[in-house]
Amino acid sequence: MDPEWNDSQPIYRQIRDRVVAMILDGLLKPGDPLPSVRNVATESRVNPLTVLKAYQQLTDEGLVEKRRGLGMFVNEGARELLLSAEREKFLKEQWPEVLATIQRLGLTDELLGKPPKPAGEG
Amino acid sequence: MDPEWNDSQPIYRQIRDRVVAMILDGLLKPGDPLPSVRNVATESRVNPLTVLKAYQQLTDEGLVEKRRGLGMFVNEGARELLLSAEREKFLKEQWPEVLATIQRLGLTDELLGKPPKPAGEG
DNA sequence: TCTGGTGTTATATATGACCATAACACCTAG
DNA sequence: CTAGGTGTTATGGTCATATATAACACCAGA
Structure with missing residues (x-):
């Protein structure tokens, strides 16, 4: 369970x-x-x-x-306390790494609905 | 450092x-x-x-x-091995939790540029 | 008071992560 | 061979996490 x-x-x-x-x-x-x-x-x-x-x-x-x-x-x-604190924490600690991973794996377009970075590495 | x-x-x-x-x-x-x-x-x-x-x-x-x-x-x-394995791992283990957190914190619009979705994509 | 629910603390044990120090095994260059 | 670079293993210790078991402190209700 x-x-x-x-x-x-x-x-x-x-x-x-x-x-x-x-x-x-x-x-x-x-x-x-x-x-x-x-x-x-x-x-x-x-x-x-x-x-x-x-x-x-x-x-x-x-x-x-x-x-x-x-x-x-x-x-x-x-709830209000959390919305503020957890947002701060998430945006500062977790999101940057997640974003880097997404870009590294070439999932930008798929997950974020945005075009990936300008072409550079193959 | x-x-x-x-x-x-x-x-x-x-x-x-x-x-x-x-x-x-x-x-x-x-x-x-x-x-x-x-x-x-x-x-x-x-x-x-x-x-x-x-x-x-x-x-x-x-x-x-x-x-x-x-x-x-x-x-x-x-590199090819990683692109495959890490994608699988990321999409299956990390992304769902991240997505849930984003929605919970009301950051969907800010980070994903989309309105909150009900559930379920493949 | 006693019963039964709550949070709380105390001992003792086990495991995983990490460290310091040292030694071992392997390969290259001279 | 020696000298110096690799990865690898062995001892032995600290700390954080989680466990089992038990007891303590507080509160509501019969």
Whole structure:
């Protein structure tokens, strides 16, 4: 059942990204409780500590709030915060490399709908 | 100055990718010797073992040939092999996630010059 | 109070990535 | 042969990731 883990990324990072995606997609709205640490751990067959580490990142980013004994809840400005922070991060860290790869593989036209660079290498 | 390493990827993987990029860009042609293990290790301030691991991946992929006592040399069909293999890999593994992220962040128009698509292209 | 849900911390273990240092194996040039 | 360049292997250590197991701290409800 567990959507297997990507080998090129730590599990706790992938769990964090999954929650972020849910917030961005509106599946998790402000005030909503996150799936509990133990729950996620059981469902995904990972260690509670691993899930906790992911969730702590989310609190560090100001996205969720912990309430001991109750759970963790999505903050009010979470989505807006993410749209800004993740955009910055994506455009600065990921996109340039992806773009370089696309051009290198000659996929510019196919993926971006733009003409490739002026001819140079064969 | 070693071009700092990306934290989200093992160094040996990044070294491998760098050589792949050089081959795709035509900076390394068939018959050319790769920068030596010791050389890269010194230049980039990493352990020779780490470089070796990267280079062994390249031989596993049939891109370069080792000649003990001489060095490692780019194979004949290397670039064509890469264009095929890397395209497949990129389109199957990396691009879908990148595309999802782009759409999630509302960057579709900005980066792709297209309106967001529902799903599914081949 | 007790029960059962939450997050949290503590030990101990295993594996992968990376490092420092050194040695080995192979080839070329002299 | 020696000298110096390749790739390769061996020891031994550090750190990050993830695991199993257990306990602690907090809160709601019967």
